[in-house]
Amino acid sequence: MTETNIGAPIKRVEDKRFLTGRGRYTDDLNQPNQLYACILRSPHAHANLKKVDVSQAKAAPGVIDIFTGSDMAADEVGSLPCGWQIHSKDGSPMHExxxxxxxxxxxxxxxxxxxxxxxxxxxxxRDALDIIEVDYEVLPAAINMDEALSGKALVHDDVPNNMCFDWEIGDKEATENSFSDAHKVVSIELVNNRLIPNAMEPRAAVAQYDPSNGNYTLHTTTQNPHVIRLLMGAFVLQIPEHKLRIISHDVGGGFGSKIFHYAEEAILTWASAKVSQPIKWTAERSESFVTDAHGRDHETKAELALDKDGKFLGLRVSTKANIGAYLSTFGSSVPTYLYGTLLAGVYKTPAIYCEVKTVFTNTVPVDAYRGAGRPECTYLLERLVNKAAKETGIDPVEIRRINMIQPDQFPYQTPVALQYDVGDYPRAFETALKASDYEGFSSRRKSSEDNGKKRGIGISTYIEACGIAPSAVAGALGARAGLYESAQVRVHPTGSVTLYTGTHNHGQGHETTFAQIVSDTLGVSIDQVEVSHGDTGEVQFGMGTYGSRSLAVGGPAVLKACNKIIEKSKKIAAHILEASVDDIDFKDGVYSISGTDRELAFGEVSLAAYVPHNYPIEELEPGLDENAFYDPLNFSFPAGCHICEVEIDPETGEVEITDFTAVDDIGRVINPMIVEGQVQGGLAQGIGQALMEGCVYDNEGQLLTGSYMDYTMPRADNLPNLNVSTESVLGASNPLEVKGVGEVGSIGAPPAVINAILDALSSLGVEDISMPASPSKVWQAIHNAQ
Amino acid sequence: MPTVSMTVNGESVSSEVEPRTLLVQYLRENLGLTGTHVGCDTSQCGACVVHVNGKSAKSCTMLAVQAEGSEVSTIEGLADGDTLHPMQEAFRENHGLQCGFCTPGMVMSAIDLVQTNSDPSEHDVREWLEGNLCRCTGYHNIVKSILAGAKAMQG
Incomplete structure (x- = not known):
């Protein structure tokens, strides 16, 4: 193995520009003659717009123009589309x-x-915003879901009771039967707290229209530029793809919140043609809070049926999911196919039924946030399993052991549509128990008790479906797009390589990981590989980065394109070496005839492709540039076990995470350094959800947690060092044998933390606590129990 | 409009600015030093940390005119040609950054820590970073980077 090969922890090639302040984030870019935009936003949750008077503001110093919704409507600008159509139980399509x-x-x-x-x-x-006069007729607002479902205030006049759809999955009858046969039924009610993603870079856009050729260019902070081009071009502004270029070079974090096609992208692009000058808009953080799609926000009742030995017989789940004021790009897929389909977890539950009512409210749209549906699923399942352990008197470790899918049961068909391809859940589980010194917990608990503290340990297992997705499957489930990925490998005449990927790097290290795949496959050194992404003018096509799909779907596309390069190069080498193609071996960047010393270097063959003097020109075109599209055969299924240990000061309710152990099966690891970083980052967000983060609206729909003063996110002194390792079974559904890693931390962590807190407080009689388990909430729970 | 003069990364600069111009705006928009970032509007995130007269300061919380006559250094001024500052190198070595947006503020803040406390403990580092938010790394590798960078700065 050379140091750049698959599996090596090489340092990231993208780091130098970030470390020297030379990243190219959207707000860093400026165009000649650029103008600046600010957006007037509603201060009310729900109101009729009686009149918007911009006349005085238009005359303000420096103001070029002001546009309103009526101006866009007059130009027949379309509606922001939703990319996934869900059908209700009765077969009717969701309200859109x-x-x-x-x-x-x-x-x-x-x-x-x-x-x-x-x-x-x-x-x-910004000054001119203050002198626009708007006559709002304030209407009653629907803020919480029960209130919204009563239909007293309608977010959209044509959506009765604010119900977007009422969806179900699983076999209702079989599940009902499993409950009639049950020895014990355990039930739980949970809220999965609403979160605000808060990537550190606020969203921004620079739009430019060139009147000489009718071309539009939009620089925007997106995780998927081609998707934005498709959605905005085809559905909103009617600009054909060849006239619209979307560029997102460096993006300062996304976590899902930069997947979606946002209104500002369309407004700026449209307005740039109106004023025939480039326009830049950058969100202030307070705007991000009220416009970036939020995450989670479920209310769930779930019941687990068990037999007398503690084996799971059936699971029944009823969820209300808040979708906000409008359907965001993938808002409808998150509480459905990214949620209900994972309810088997790593367990052999034979019957599962889940229904989800999705509700419009006068709040910011809710869509995918790191984990998207899978954290909600895992939280309810792992809380419920712990509760079942408590109510049956079976140890939380043992109840998981006896219900876990065994390695010889794959492929494993769950009762909720998915077929798990491969895995070894007991292995990661037992490894995590060992790594966390689960056995030694009681002595640590005693030490804590001696110091007046309460100590607890909490387990969570999880599974997720990544590598989204086989297009045909996604399409059958309502996706309005294919979900393959593309790669183009351009070998230059001297043998250096540019890889164009349709995925997007906004912190995941693709410029390194993907270069390692190219380096490994083509035998060129990593400094001879450049990875290009984020520009529809350069990359042929792509579906972008989300759902831990980049390596699982984008990676095989890279491999496929590299293999096409090798296939063609072998023919060139065979011609030059006067041998049969079948006799040509390719290894470590050298073409050779087996059993001889005749060989050609990768660079020599590349040069021959571009200087085709001695070349099989009748059979082959010159050049060495191949593209590939890869559509996955199945989802990939990362899984694992997370164990959290906490110490709680009962006097203050403060929870300290003393240890956190994560053992994840993510398939083949390309760069272990990057993998560890991805898990650590996900864990921080998961711990954040469990202990600190919570979006709060008041009854009028004002966001009370609208700044970093009010919305608490983990800081360095809130977190411990994280004990992260992998215990991988190679993936079976793609040729790279990878599974995906970006979301595992945010999926596994929240129930591990809450289970640990409940374990710590169990002796005080505390039976439930909701997220975020802030010191005041923990303190209150302790006092309420006494 | 008032004129403001200061030294930025060793070079004297002087410009007319609106009085309300923040130091971070002046650096980014007037001087084109876009390595210093704006991540919030409440002085919470620390993406904008620079050094003013050798001490870390949130450049979103100062007016440009308040830096009159000051020595300001930014992330762009740290490396010596192609050679990274030991703290920058430590972040690279220890995977202390992912999306890179908070990184300039983290690095500038870390250097000030080491200037204040040449041998910080892990606890010292975590406490010092109370003014810097990172959403990608979980801080694990940032802390590791700063501890390594502190050693390297002494070496």
Missing amino acids: PGHPPMAVTKVRHVGDQVAIVIAETKSQA
């Missing part, structure tokens, strides 16, 4: 009310777009 980029008749959440001011400087644009 219009989502105009700027409000026309009504605003539906605090932050909804009302007008855009374009001025010579940002300060001038």
